[in-house]
Amino acid sequence: MRKIIAGLFVSLDGVVEDPAAWHLPYFSDEMGAAVTDTLAKADTVLLGRETYDSFAGAWPERETAGGEDAGMAKSLGDARKIVVSRQPLEFTWRNSELLRGDLVEAVTALKNEPGDTHIAMSGSISVVQQLLAAGLLDELRLLVHPVAVRRGRRLFEDGDHPIPFTLVSAETFRTGVQHLVYEVA
Template identity: 95%
Template sequence: MRKIIASLFISLDGVVEDPAAWHLPYFSDEMGAAVMDALATADTVLLGRETYDSFAGAWPERETAGGEDAGMAKALGDARKIVVSRQPLEFTWRNSELLRGDLVEAVTALKNEPGDTHIAMSGSISVVQQLLDAGLLDELRLLVHPVAVRRGRRLFEDGENPVPLTLVSAETFRTGVQHLVYQVA
């Protein structure tokens, strides 16, 4: 069975919504490498529609431009991209498709498909939350920023069941951001 690894920017007070509004002062090459590690090594990327729209609006152009991140852009373009959306979509980025059917059933089937690597996720808050609740997420990579945003959607909102996690690794970047890797127990 393939693993699903989700990476998220998160504030000290647990906010994951709209990181572009608060995370940029803490961005560094260390953080970029940590975020891209899971994405660049995956042959399949699972994304919510908003995250997909953001990625599709940036990465194809970066690949074409041939700059320093063109290799990463090519890896993302070559990966199978599965988008979770309740509405039909037309895709312009190669290797993109809509997840069909019930999320839990479809992702369970996806995990059982053959593949050379893990399935990566970036952002896509509601999808991550649903997969955590369903016990389908295997690893959570959090980039904890030293800022209390104080408003916005949190990763762990009110729910019925605890989510037990096991810390696998922790690293503190020069900017004060902590890269915490948890396995879902």
Template identity: 75%
Template sequence: MKKIKAGLFVALDGVVEAPDQWHFPYFNDEMGAAVDATLGAADTLLLGRRTYDSFAGAWPDREAAGGQDAPFARKLGDARKIVVSRQQLRFSWRNSEQLRGDLVEAVIALKNEPGAGTIGMSGSVSVVRQLLDAGLVDELHLLVHPIAVRRGTRLFEEGLPPLPLTLVSSQAFRTGVLNLVYGPAESVGDATYEDAKAHLSTPER
């Protein structure tokens, strides 16, 4: 079964909107390697329409320009790209297609296609939310930046049931960015202060 790995740039206050306006000062070789491990290593990309439009408007030109980022651009171009949209789309970027039918049902079928492999996601917040709620995201890669943006869309919406996750790995970059990888978790259960107070440190006498 294929695995879905969703990667997002996140500010300290949970904002994920318009990272191009605040995250580039923190982009170094460590972050580049993390992005490559999530997106560059994927044979299939699952993207919301706005994220796809942003990618398709930049990466083909970068590949053609032959600069330092051309090898990464070529990886994205060679990957199968599946776009989630209710509108009928036309594509100019190679290996692009539109997701058909119900999102959850279609992604389940995609994960169950023959062979192994990774389905990478970048941005596409509304799609990531829906797949998290459906339990279809195998790894949630959050690059948490040490900045409070104070405006914009946050990853998790208010008013919905809690979503327990388990920490798979963590790494602190030299820039202060935290590379956190989460996976699905069972319910954390119920507890009260009475349960917690036994874990408080007791001062020595």
């Protein structure tokens, strides 16, 4: 069974919403390598519609431009991109498709498909939350930023049951960002 690994930018107070508003001052080569390790090494990327729209609006142009992140852009373009949305979508970015059917059933089937790598996620807060609740997410790679945003959607909202994790690794970057890797216990 393939693993699903989600990578998220998170503030010290747990906010994951709109990281573009607070995360950029902390971006570094170390963080870029961590993101690349999650996304560029995957042959399949599972995304919510908003995250897909953001990625599709940026990465194809970066690939075409041929700049320093063109390799990452090509990897993302070549990957199978499965988008979770309640509405039909028209895709302009190659290798993109709509997730069909019930989320839990479709992702369970996806995890059972053959593949050479993990299934990667980036952002896509509501999808990550639903997969955690269903026991389908295998690993969280959190980039915890040393800033309290103080408003916005948090990764862990109120719920009925705790979700136990096991810390796999922890690294502190020069910017003060902590890269924490947790397996769902």
